[in-house]
Structures are given as structure tokens and as C-alpha cells.
Amino acid sequence: MTQTPSPHPIDTSELKPIHAKKGVPEGLWIRCGKCAAMLFRKAVENNLWVCTKCQHHFRVSGQQRVKQLVDKDSFEPFNTTMAPVDPLGFVDLKGYPERIAAAQKKTGQNDAVQTGMAYIKGRKVILACMDFTFLGGSMGSVVGEKITQAIEQAGENNLPMVIVCSSGGARMMESGFSLMQMAKVSAALARFDDQDGLFISVLTDPTTGGVTASFAMLGDVILAEPKALIGFAGPRVIEQTIRQELPEGFQRAEFLLECGFIDRLVHRKELRTEISRIIDYAGK
Amino acid sequence: MAKSTEYGSTYTLPFEQPIVELQKQITIFEQKPDAAEFAEEIESLKKNRDQLLEKIYRNLSPWDIVRVARHPQRPQTSDYIEMMCRDFCELHGDRHFGDDPAMITGFGRIGPHKVMIIGHQKGKTTQEKITCHFGCAHPEGYRKALLKMKLAEKFGLPIVTFIDTPGAYPGLKAEERGQAAAIAVNLLEMSRLKTPIVCVVIGEGGSGGALGIGVGDRTAMLKYSWYSVISPEGCAAILWKKADEQTNLQAAEALKLTAVDNLANGLIDDVIAEPSTGAHRDPQATAKQMEHWIVDRIRELKRFKPQTLVQKRYERLRNIGEVALAATPTQH
Ligand SMILES: [Zn+2]
Numbered sequence: 256m257t258q259t260p261s262p263h264p265i266d267t268s269e270l271k272p273i274h275a276k277k278g279v280p281e282g283l284w285i286r287c288g289k290c291a292a293m294l295f296r297k298a299v300e301n302n303l304w305v306c307t308k309c310q311h312h313f314r315v316s317g318q319q320r321v322k323q324l325v326d327k328d329s330f331e332p333f334n335t336t337m338a339p340v341d342p343l344g345f346v347d348l349k350g351y352p353e354r355i356a357a358a359q360k361k362t363g364q365n366d367a368v369q370t371g372m373a374y375i376k377g378r379k380v381i382l383a384c385m386d387f388t389f390l391g392g393s394m395g396s397v398v399g400e401k402i403t404q405a406i407e408q409a410g411e412n413n414l415p416m417v418i419v420c421s422s423g424g425a426r427m428m429e430s431g432f433s434l435m436q437m438a439k440v441s442a443a444l445a446r447f448d449d450q451d452g453l454f455i456s457v458l459t460d461p462t463t464g465g466v467t468a469s470f471a472m473l474g475d476v477i478l479a480e481p482k483a484l485i486g487f488a489g490p491r492v493i494e495q496t497i498r499q500e501l502p503e504g505f506q507r508a509e510f511l512l513e514c515g516f517i518d519r520l521v522h523r524k525e526l527r528t529e530i531s532r533i534i535d536y537a538g539k
Numbered sequence: 540m541a542k543s544t545e546y547g548s549t550y551t552l553p554f555e556q557p558i559v560e561l562q563k564q565i566t567i568f569e570q571k572p573d574a575a576e577f578a579e580e581i582e583s584l585k586k587n588r589d590q591l592l593e594k595i596y597r598n599l600s601p602w603d604i605v606r607v608a609r610h611p612q613r614p615q616t617s618d619y620i621e622m623m624c625r626d627f628c629e630l631h632g633d634r635h636f637g638d639d640p641a642m643i644t645g646f647g648r649i650g651p652h653k654v655m656i657i658g659h660q661k662g663k664t665t666q667e668k669i670t671c672h673f674g675c676a677h678p679e680g681y682r683k684a685l686l687k688m689k690l691a692e693k694f695g696l697p698i699v700t701f702i703d704t705p706g707a708y709p710g711l712k713a714e715e716r717g718q719a720a721a722i723a724v725n726l727l728e729m730s731r732l733k734t735p736i737v738c739v740v741i742g743e744g745g746s747g748g749a750l751g752i753g754v755g756d757r758t759a760m761l762k763y764s765w766y767s768v769i770s771p772e773g774c775a776a777i778l779w780k781k782a783d784e785q786t787n788l789q790a791a792e793a794l795k796l797t798a799v800d801n802l803a804n805g806l807i808d809d810v811i812a813e814p815s816t817g818a819h820r821d822p823q824a825t826a827k828q829m830e831h832w833i834v835d836r837i838r839e840l841k842r843f844k845p846q847t848l849v850q851k852r853y854e855r856l857r858n859i860g861e862v863a864l865a866a867t868p869t870q871h
Contacts, residue, residue, distance in 0.1 A: 318871055335868035342804070342861035343795045347778035363870035371871070396860035403857070425746070425768045427778065430794045431806040434746060434768040435859040438754045441723060442730035442856045449731065465768070467719035468707075468747040473727055487719035487747070488709030492773075496709050506714060516717050 287311055303523045312480045312523055314460055316362065317369040317386030320419050324527060325373035325382065332371035333405060339366050339397045342432055351428040358389045366397035367422070370405040375417070376531040378539075381409040384419040387461070392422035394466055395429040399436025402470065406443040406454075415453040415539045417530060420471040424464020437469035444473050453537040455530055458485050458508065458517065476533050477517045478526070479508035485517075548819055550611050554595055554603050561588040596816045599763075601800075602791035605771055607763040607817050608742045609705075614822040616643050616658030616701040619741065622826035623649055623833075624656065630687055636716060639680030641671040641708075642752075644687040649699065650834035655691030657684045657752050658701030661742075674743070675708035678721035681751045685725050688732060697735040697837045700752040705770060707748030722751040729754035730852060733845035737836045739811065739829060740764045740798075741818075756852050757836045759809040760798035761825065763817055766807070767796035806859065 285296050290309035299306065303323050304313040315323065321330050338359075345351040359365060367389035373382045383405050385392045402418065409416040425433040444454060456474025458467075460483035468487055471477075479485060486506035494501055504510050511517045521529045551559055565584045568577045599607065607613070620627050620643070629645035632638040640660060647656045661674035684700075691698050707718055729736060729752075736755030744753070744766030760766055769777075774794055775786035782790075795801070798810040811832050818825040840848065 321871060330871060332869070332871050335871070336864045336866075338863050338865035340861050340863045343793070345793050347774075347789070347793060348780075359865075365865045365867075365869045369869065369871055396862050400860045400862055427769055427774050427794070429861075430768045430796065431766065431801055431804060432860060434750055435806060435856065437747065438726050438730065438750060439856045439859055441726035442754070442853050445727045445731045446853065448727070465747055468722040468751075469726055470723070472717075472720040472723040486714050487707065487722070488714065492709045493711060493714065497711055501711065505711070514715050514717065516720055 288313075305523050310481070310522070312460060312482065314387050314421065316388045317364065317367070317384040317419075317421075318362075320384040320386075320421075320459075321369050321371075321373070321382065323523070324384070324417075324419070324530075325375055326377065329374040330371050330382070331373065332369060333408070334370060334401050335365070337365060337397050337401055339395055339429075341428070342396070343428070343430055345428040345430070347428075354390060354428070362386065362389045364389050366401070367392045367394070368398045368401050370401045372408070372414075375534075376527055378415070378531050378534045380415045380417050380530075380534070381405050381412075382417050382419075385421045385466070387421040387423075390426065392466075393424060393426035393433070394422060394436050395426035395433050396436060398422075398426075399433075399439050402440050403443045406440070406447050406452075409454075410447045410450045410452055413450075413452070413539070415455060415534050415537070416447065417455045417457065418470060418474075419457040419459060420462040420466055421459045422462060422464070422466040422471075424466055434465065437465050440470045441473060444470060448475075453534065453539045455533055457521075457526065457530075459483050461485070463487070463489060472516065474518075475537070476519075478519050478521045478529060479511065479517045480523055480526075481508055481520055483508040485511050548610075548612060548817075552603070552606050552610065554599070554606070555592070557595065558588050558592050561591065592816050600788060600792070601765070601794075601797050602771060602788040604763050604797050605743075605765050605791055607819075608765050610817065610819045612819040613742055614818055614825060615663065616656075616660050616703060616741070617663070618822055619701060619826055619829065620645075620647060620656060620658070622823060623830040627656070630690075631683075633679045633682035633686055635682055636679040639677050639683055640667075641674055641676040641704075642680035642684050644683055646696070649830060649837075652834065652837050653696055654837070655687055655696050655698045656701070657687060657698060658741075659704040659749075659752070661703060672708050674704045675706060676704065676748060676751070677708050677710075677713050678716040678718050681707070681718075681721035681725050684752050685728055688729065688736075692732045692734045695734060697737065697840065698732070698755070699833055699837075700736070700738045700755065702738060702740040702744050702749045702753050702766075703742035703764075704745050704748045705743050706745035707751060722747050725751045726754055730856065731849055733849060735837055735840035735843075735848060736852075737833055737840070739833070740766045740807075741829075743770075744796075745770055754852075754856070756840050756848060756855075757809070758807045759811050759832055759836075760801060760807055761811050761818060761829070762798050762813040764798060765791075765796040766798075766801055767794045769794070771796070
């Protein structure tokens with residue numbers, strides 16, 4: 256499986272490069288998909304990929320997320336070579352191996368999650384960051400296995416577990432294997448809970464489907480980034496079921512806070528501080 | 540086992556069309572005032588019909604199997620409770636929001652075992668189907684299930700779950716009340732309940748909604764049921780960009796959702812035989828097969844200490860997943 260370094264650490268579908276006038280390299284300026292402001296790329300990057308005008312949180316890759324969260328150079332990754340197989344010989348309009356290869360080439364990742372040990376403001380944690388840029392952050396066997404091993408590591412070493420979720424749900428191309436990852440990770444979290452482990456779940460845009468219906472909603476403390484889409488069923492599926500338009504803000508982080516399913520809304524800039532504060536309160 | 544001499548169904552699935560003509564001829568003969576004169580013809584036609592039906596069912600595509608699993612006369616949780624369970628004591632409500640009729644829960648006796656029964660219910664009449672949301676449970680359904688399962692744990696009763704849902708209900712209220720959280724909590728808690736859990740997919744095993752009462756020590760599927768991460772139509776709509784007869788068939792094949800495929804992939808433990816032409820043609824025979832399986836598995840599981848049971852349940856889940864090692868490490 257060959258890979259090339261990722262030229263786009265973020266999901267650029269939300270950010271539209273402004274076509275350069277004479278002499279200005281393309282991509283130096285970008286337009287916020289939310290407020291349409293023209294933004295200097297470097298400034299947005301320095302702002303952790305949050306719009307400097309409207310505070311819209313752009314999606315970031317797992318790789319980028321790790322960099323933003325951990326103390327500099329403190330990340331020691333686990334299972335970096337673990338890669339997906341095609342257990343069912345799944346073919347739709349394309350073969351699954353083709354889709355995997357394309358995603359690996361695009362992202363420089365073997366699959367949709369980064370796991371490892373790291374420090375956050377000096378606190379040692381086990382961290383998993385999902386990557387929406389890799390097949391929509393979908394959970395197949397690799398994501399399930401890496402996260403399960405990470406949770407087991409956290410349990411064995413009495414370390415806090417932090418998972419940053421960003422996923423469209425279970426990976427269809429691994430069908431039953433994907434579905435069972437939901438149970439596997441949840442079972443690992445049950446054991447971790449029995450060991451009095453601290454699990455902080457961070458929900459980012461988007462967190463839906465089988466990931467929400469398993470570990471994402473099982474945090475001892477659940478944090479969410481502003482405006483993140485979080486839900487079980489996708490908005491379109493719901494609209495088709497109830498045959499009416501969904502209210503403004505439905506399934507956004509603010510809505511979930513109101514419904515009582517998350518503990519705190521946290522601006523990306525505050526995540527490090529918030530996570531370390533919770534670790535301290537839990538005495539971990 | 541099957542009452543193979545009876546057509547036994549008033550609803551015809553598309554792939555059963557070839558026998559409709561034969562059945563018509565039989566009916567014509569049978570309704571003649573001098574039907575007795577044609578006994579031989581009738582007998583021969585019936586034999587042809589049954590052989591044809593058996594042949595059709597031997598060669599069902601995965602998509603056809605999905606159709607059998609959704610047959611309107613297919614036995615449901617309430618039917619199996621009635622057929623195999625003595626002295627069923629239904630328990631209602633999640634003590635929090637409401638009582639979801641799409642989830643039936645209660646004490647019952649199956650064979651020699653006192654158990655807690657948990658099962659999706661699709662509804663029999665049109666009115667029931669609507670109140671049951673066609674077997675799509677709301678969060679209160681999953682919470683009701685968990686509450687009763689914990690009750691079973693407290694009194695050392697094994698748990699039997701009947702899975703039969705197209706999926707958890709995808710609606711506005713369901714989201715507001717935490718559909719995802721309800722299912723997630725069930726997965727976590729079921730993995731550590733200190734009592735035997737056996738699960739049977741009796742019809743549809745649709746994704747998280749199925750798994751929400753499907754984490755256990757032993758799982759079986761009835762022969763003509765399906766179990767997968769998504770329905771064929773849902774999969775077709777996303778990956779083929781449209782759900783029609785052709786793409787549904789392709790998706791059903793790709794998803795490896797049949798009982799036989801799930802067994803081959805090590806995702807379930809057993810396939811429970813059905814009458815050769817479907818459970819709807821002989822519910823009693825199906826119930827009997829299933830009862831045997833349940834009684835045997837519970838007897839087997841009761842031998843384990845609760846701690847061992849939970850440990851083994853974890854190991855089973857822990858081993859699911861197929862991964863490889865790449866030549867190049869992930870960038871970080
Ligand atoms: Zn903006």
C-alpha cells in the first residue's frame with residue numbers, strides 16, 4: 256500500500272480557494288463556507304482552522320487534530336501500520352480495495368483513526384482522533400480495533416482516554432464486521448469503566464450513525480465543538496421519515512446540549528484547557 | 540418439519556409468482572361440486588406446486604431472503620412468546636418517558652428455564668403496525684429493554700432477545716430523546732450483565748437498532764432472516780446512488796447479510812432451520828426449532844460463573860474484525 260504525504264491536512268470541501276489575481280499563489284486566500292468572508296489561509300491555520308470572522312469550526316483531519324491537541328512532539332502513535340482488508344469482497348460501483356487505496360493516497364493515513372499516547376498540558380493521556388477525510392471517518396475493523404486497543408492501554412496504565420469523534424458512522428463495506436465494532440468498543444469501555452477509568456468523548460462535526468450510537472455517547476464527560484452535527488440518523492433520512500423539514504439547528508451541538516446529551520460546548524481553542532481541567536477534577 | 544403439503548400463505552412474494560397459476564388450477568378443481576372425482580388431478584397439481592415452491596426456496600437470492608424476512612405473515616416476537624412460552628408476564632415501561640410497544644419485555648418460562656424475554660415487535664394489524672412504528676423502537680424502547688435486563692441480572696434470570704427491526708426509529712423525537720445514547724448504553728451494559736444472554740434474529744436485523752438488544756453470549760439467526768450494518772435499500776441509495784430492484788439486489792448480495800453468510804464470517808454462532816418454505820408457512824415448527832436452540836444454549840451457559848461468562852462474552856467480541864499490516868506507517 257503506497258502512500259504519499261497529504262497535501263491537504265484539512266477537509267477542503269468546506270473552504271473554497273479564491274482564484275488568485277496576478278501573482279498571488281492559489282490557495283493563499285480562502286473563503287469561509289459559512290460567512291463567506293475572505294480569509295488569509297495562514298491566519299485560519301493559526302486559529303486552529305476556525306474562521307477568524309464567524310468562529311465557524313472547519314473540519315480537520317486526525318493528523319491535524321492530534322497536532323492541535325497535544326503538547327509539542329509528545330505524541331507516540333500506536334498501530335501505525337494497521338490497515339484495512341476487504342473481508343467480504345465488497346463491490347459496489349467501485350471495489351472496496353480501490354476505495355481504500357484512493358483514501359490512503361489522499362490522506363497519507365492507513366485508516367480513519369490515529370491513536371497513541373500523548374501529553375495534554377503535561378497530563379499523560381491515551382488519545383484517539385478520528386479522521387473524516389478518510390472514507391468519511393467510517394468505522395470498520397481497523398478503527399474498531401485501534402480504538403479498542405487504545406482503551407485497553409488506558410485501562411492497563413490507568414490513564415485518561417480521550418476520543419475525538421468525527422465520523423459518518425459504521426463502514427458499509429465491512430458490513431457485519433463494522434456493526435460488531437460498535438459492540439466491541441463499547442464492551443472495552445465497559446471494562447474501562449469497571450477499572451474506574453476516565454473517558455472524555457469529544458464530538459466534532461460530524462458525528463453520526465454507529466459511532467454516535469456507541470463510544471461517542473459513552474463518555475464520562477462529553478464535550479462538543481460548537482455547531483457540530485451530532486445524531487443517530489442522518490438529517491435527510493429523518494426528513495424522509497417524518498415528511499417535514501427539520502427545524503433550524505436540529506442535531507447541532509447546541510441542540511444536544513439543550514436535550515441533555517452533552518456536558519459542555521467547547522471552542523476549539525479551549526479544548527486543551529478543558530480536557531486537562533476535567534482530568535484534574537477526576538484525579539487521573 | 541414443514542407442512543409442505545399446504546400452500547399456507549395468503550400473501551405472495553414476487554418470486555412465488557410461478558406457483559400462483561398452479562394454485563389457481565387447484566382451487567378451481569377443489570371448488571367443483573364433484574371435486575372428489577378429481578382427487579388424483581388435485582393431488583398431482585399439489586405435488587407439482589410444492590416441489591416448485593421448494594425449488595424456489597432452495598435458490599433464493601439474498602434480496603429474496605430479505606423479502607421473506609419481511610413477509611407480513613412472518614411470526615413476530617409476540618407469536619413466539621405465545622407458542623413457546625408458558626406463563627408470560629409482560630412488564631411495561633422505561634420508568635422515565637413511556638412504554639414503547641415496539642419493544643416487548645417480560646418474564647417467561649421457556650422449557651425448564653425461567654427467563655427474561657426482550658424482543659422487537661412490528662405489529663400485526665395496521666393499527667398495531669403504526670403504534671409499533673413497524674418495529675422501529677424509540678429510545679424509551681431501548682431503555683425499557685435495559686431496565687428489564689438489569690432486573691433479570693438481579694434475580695439471576697437468563698435473557699432471551701428476539702431481534703426483528705428494520706432499524707431504530709429515525710425521527711425527530713427519537714433524536715431529541717437520545718436514540719444514539721440509548722443504544723450506546725445498551726451495548727455497554729449488555730456486555731457486562733452477569734447473566735446469560737442469548738439472541739435470535741427472527742426477521743430483520745437492521746443495524747444499531749438490532750444490535751441494541753443483540754450483545755450476548757450466543758447469537759443465532761433464523762434461516763430466512765437478515766442481519767447487517769444497513770438495509771439493502773439504504774446501502775443502495777448511498778453507494779449506488781439509487782435504490783431500485785437491481786441495486787437492492789446487488790447491495791443485498793454485497794452486504795453478506797444472510798444467516799449462512801453471517802455464520803461463515805463468524806459473526807453468529809448458529810443458523811436455526813426454518814420450514815423449507817419459510818417460517819410463515821409453519822410458525823409452530825419454527826418455534827419448536829428455536830425453543831430447542833434456546834433451551835440448549837441456556838443450559839450450556841448456566842454452567843459458567845457470572846464472571847467467567849462476562850469474560851468469555853468480552854473475548855468473543857474482542858476477536859471480531861479483520862485487519863492487515865501495511866508496508867507504510869500512517870503519517871502523523
Ligand atoms: Zn466564517
